[in-house]
Amino acid sequence: AYLQTGRDAEAVATLSEFSRKYPDSLLVRDAHVLYANALLTEGRAEDAAAVLEKQREPVRADAELALGRAYEASGQTAKAADALRNVYYNTPTSLEADQAGAELRKLGATTASLSERKTRADLLAKGKRYSDAANEYRDLLNEVNPEERPGVQLALAAALLRGGHGKEAKPILASLPETSGEVNAQRLYILGEIARASDDQDGFLRTVDQLRQAAPTSPWLEQSLLATGNIYLLKRDYDKAIDAYRELQQRFPNGSRASYAHWKAAWLNLRQGRIDEAKREFEDQIAWYPASAEVPPALYWRGRLAEEEGDSGKARAFYQKLSDRFRNYYYAELARERLKAMKASDDPAQYAILDRVPPLPPGKVAADEIPTDDLRVQKAQLLENGALVDFAVREVQAAAMEEKGSWGTPETARLYQDSGQYNRAIEVMKRAVPNYFAVDIPDLPRPYWEALFPKPYWIDLKRYSSQNALDPYLVASLIRQESEFNPTAVSRANAVGLMQLLPNTGKKVAKEEKLRHFNATQLFVPGVNLQLGTRYFRTMVDKFGAFEYALAAYNAGSDRVQDWLSQGKYRDPQEFVESIPFTETREYVQAILRNASVYRQLYGVP
Known part of the structure; x- marks a missing residue:
């Protein structure tokens, strides 16, 4: 409030004692940044820099920007440039990065190492600022050495493709020197994606054939085969889709998309009326990828096929496994509906394949009491009363780490719920209990479920x-x-x-x-x-x-x-x-x- 009303002297006096009076506060670092900015406003640049030098780890863009300005005001331009470069090149997606760039230009300190510039470009691409990333990669092209140039060209082409400028990427890829290995595989993959984005199916398929020949074990081929299957699926050429998915699964049986590809091939066989093949592949899905996301549908539809053939014992066993292991999944509820309609069996059949499905990790969540005598919890209550929910959450989370209880998650969710931020409460719970759909209602405390499934409005x-x-x-x-x-x-x-x-x-x-x-x-x-x-x-x-x-x-x-x-x-x-x-x-x-x-x-x- 003092800073916002121009009462800088009062702000300096108040903030100078903050860390001594409140050493355990979660706001100590924020207070130091505010204190340094107040000192800078008061013309005490060297004192501001001394405060901020102690706040450099872990890196915070606002603290580094303030430090750079403090060094600049005190005439220490080399140190100012160092701090500002840290913001501009290592935190390029932060709000402070553009301000740091402007300060660097003002200082005439725009020279940076190729490594710093490459880091900035990579972080911009990772932050999905593809246009900015492409500009940075373009600037690097003529300065990197010949060994590094292909990597920069590929990164530029990928940024252009993801930014919706695939046509601009083609001449860049064409200018790549003859090469092999993963560089060539990525080049072919990007060319294929450009063709696919232009609805050039023949061009896309040609690049997939080239990938098969040039890089038969490359993950870029794995991605291209998945895209091939999806193209044929959307075009309703189901046999070719099956071939592409099956090729992916067979070439990369342990790859990240193998289970999904196997399931798509199995499902399309069912849709094509190849029942015996579908039955076998549904069981292979369970046997080969027992921990995969495709196991619940495989269990359900194998049960359905058994039921259609009159094999009620097998159907019941598969439905029961699905209901028990994946308690609140979509297919588990469908399985229970099928079980209700079937005659009860005193002697349930046993199938070894069902034992391949791993059990849910043990660990029922206890409903711990909130330690109301904890100082941070009491602070959180006061902050909540003042509608400072984010600060209250920080105090609760810090207290929960110190107390080592399970009460912190539901209390955080409650704070968000009570302030009308139901979406944030849901996200807190999803992160805390990612497998909640697999457990029965009694296995989680009631507040968890009510935060996950609220009833506002x-x-x-x-x-x-x-x-x-x-x-x-x-x-x-x-x-x-x-x-x-x-x-x-x-x-x-x-x-x-x-x-x-x-x-x-x-x-x-x-x-x-x-x-x-x-x-x-x-x-x-x-x-x-x-x-x-x-x-x-x-x-x-x-x-x-x-x-x-x-x-x-x-x-x-x-x-x-x-x-x-x-x-x-x-x-x-x-x-x-x-x-x-x-x-x-x-x-x-x-x-x-x-x-x-x-x-x-x-x-x-x-």
């Missing part, structure tokens, strides 16, 4: 759901997937609010609902967004009948769903869902239906 949510004959838990699950209950969320496609409605969609539905004087900013109002979102979702349900189809349309659009439905017969909506060619949409539908089931278990009748 419940009165409006329930009212508008009921008006549109929708299950409120299904709507809550849709919102959880779309925005995690953040009413201010805006997507890359400009979808807005809780239910992520596009402004044009909101305007259209508002007109249908006779909502007068509607404007797009009202989509940030939870009640309005719920009113229009539930109505819009209802139109999807009315159009397609099953919730699975309606959810897919909500995510990917009605035209795509109609197209997918036209691609042959499906046993049921569940087979349609597994056949959705877009991974994002397929997982979206499964997640929402899974979440709705958890909501019902937690809260009962809405």
